[in-house]
Amino acid sequence: MGKLTTHVLDTANGRPGAGIKIELFALSGDTRRAIKTTTTNHDGRCDAPLLEGDALVTGEYELVFHAGDYFASTGTKAPEPRFVDRVVLRFGVADAGAHWHVPLLVSPWSWSTYRGS
Template structure:
């Protein structure tokens, strides 16, 4: 079985740069919601540590919460209409590394399962 872990990466598509300084929270949703990790993205748009390391991985539903409006407002930009972007993901044991990128602007976002 492949070890499972979770990481993220945020890109500011409005400016074409990594989203440095975006607040991120990582929650386990089952059986009760619990905040597992939080941080702020670095100059590369990544967190300095994985959100969930393989030795702490438990299959289930999780949420990544990205404070998109705070990020854009802190840069003096119109925060648009997005507030906190919430990605609810189901993670399975043995599926390998889960990388959850967020590409965002003040008005839109997209995501995918990265590597």
């Protein structure tokens, strides 16, 4: 059974990114359809997969992480406008039966991702 998961690591402060709003969209050409909005838990993870089973289909997706709001809530000093605010990750799911893990490593100045396990 396939599933889509994520987690966030705050690399500036060396801890999980807790309380970060995440939006998930399905993409089809120029169409962007909202699927889910959630918030990371104390461990920087979501309490349940973003998608799983029949809900996960082959195609293109977008995750939007509200990182700037998170850093503001922690008291981290950043200029206005924020250098890193909303992190938008577009990715493809080629095998709907696989586990797709899309982690985010983020600071007020940079971010990166990779295909996790």
